[in-house]
Amino acid sequence: MGRNSNAPRMSGRLLPRHNLTECLDSATRELPVTMQVQPQSITAAQALQVALQHFQTRNLAEAERICLQVLALEPHNADALHILGLLAHQIGRNDIALELIEKAIRLQPLSAEFLNSLGAVFQDLGRLGEAESCYRRALELMPQYAEAHNNL
8 A cells, every 4th residue: 555755644534635545544654653642542442432423423524533543553453444434435435445344354354244334335336246245244154133134
């Protein structure tokens, strides 16, 4: 994912102006220098719970900001990548959603939730066979997963 130094600075938003890959690239270069983590700070998992709450209440900019901060400190955080993928999917940036959720799955290949999300992206892209495979794999991992059953 290496970009040159002319890459745009992180906008803090998942908007068409910059693609998310460039934002992530900038975040991993810039935030560690400017953000000091204090011992009393919340954990990445706690921050991502807050991000998920923001996502669920449609405060997408704040959810994205938190996820990018987590990724600046933990570039291989699968949950942050997944939530950013959900954000991208929510605003119709399925190309970016696909990339991010696939990265999350590479990091946590046994996540039924990630596979279900990937299936939803494939479905919106009209790639129905791949969507069905994702839903079925999610159900192999978690047979009672209602959302994956409903998506089939």
